[in-house]
Amino acid sequence: MTVSPAILALGSNLGDRELNLRLAVRDIAMLDGVVAVAASGIVETAAIKPDGIDLDAPSYLNAVVTVRTTLAPQALLDALNGIETEHGRVRDVRWGDRTLDIDIIAFADLELHTPTLTIPHPRAADRAFVLAPWLQLDPDATITGRGRVAELLAPLESPAEYPAEALL
Numbered sequence: 001m002t003v004s005p006a007i008l009a010l011g012s013n014l015g016d017r018e019l020n021l022r023l024a025v026r027d028i029a030m031l032d033g034v035v036a037v038a039a040s041g042i043v044e045t046a047a048i049k050p051d052g053i054d055l056d057a058p059s060y061l062n063a064v065v066t067v068r069t070t071l072a073p074q075a076l077l078d079a080l081n082g083i084e085t086e087h088g089r090v091r092d093v094r095w096g097d098r099t100l101d102i103d104i105i106a107f108a109d110l111e112l113h114t115p116t117l118t119i120p121h122p123r124a125a126d127r128a129f130v131l132a133p134w135l136q137l138d139p140d141a142t143i144t145g146r147g148r149v150a151e152l153l154a155p156l157e158s159p160a161e162y163p164a165e166a167l168l
Contacts, residue, residue, distance in 0.1 A: 001070050005037075007105040007141075008065045008080070009121070009130045013047055014099045017061040018164055020087060024100055025065055025167045027083045033070040034079070039168035040064040040133030043159035048127075050094065057097055062159065063167055064105070064133040073107045077117050080104070105130055109144050120144050128156040 008028065012020035021042065029036035040063050047057035069076055080102040087100040105121045112119040124130045125146040131153040134141050141149040 003068050003070055004108040004110075006067050006069055006073075006076065006107045007134060008067060009062065009101075009103045009105050009124070009133075010065060011060045011062045011101040011129070012099055013058040013060040014097050015088070017058075018042065018162075020100050021061055021063055022167055024083060024087065024102060025063075027086070028065060028067065028080070028102070029168070031069075031071075031079050031083075034076070035068045036168055037066045037068055038137050039066075039166065040136040042162040042164045042167070043129055043133055044162045045129040045159040047097065060129065061162055062129040062133060064130065064137060065168070066137055073104065073110065073112060073119060074114070074117055076107070077104055103130075105134070106143060111144055120146065125152045126156070128153060129159045131156065132158050 010021050010024050025039050042061050042063050045060050047054045047060060084100050084102055089098050089100050103121050104119060105124045107119045110119050120143045125143050131149050135149050135153060
């Protein structure tokens with residue numbers, strides 16, 4: 001049985017955002033075939049919509065979790081989508097406000113493109129709210145095919161750190 005490392009990005013901008021992230025980390029750690037290894041601190045960012053930053057929408061709290069898993073990438077995505085649904089995630093509007101969003105950012109060194117899953121995440125290299133918390137966990141992190149996380153983050157505006165106790 002192969003055990004693969006994976007990087008997960010979490011976000012919430014509805015309800016008790018911090019609690020949503022904490023419960024998501026707990027639920028991820030409880031998945032069969034998944035061991036939560038580490039969780040970043042929380043960062044806060046403005047909502048991003050297809051047309052750009054939306055200052056009228058509630059801001060997001062974001063974090064990154066590293067896991068080790070025996071699940072295949074699609075099985076992991078299905079399990080994470082189940083956690084989102086359990087936490088009230090509604091998928092009515094693309095990039096809409098949400099109680100919980102969990103994305104697979106990286107899965108080992110895999111490059112994958114299917115109708116339901118692209119690894120590495122196609123927009124991760126451009127999102128400080130993914131890169132900054134990931135860098136907290138691994139200063140040598142890289143995105144397969146894109147480069148070092150520290151170098152990708154350098155030209156971006158870093159998100160604000162959110163005062164909170166560790167998620168894991």
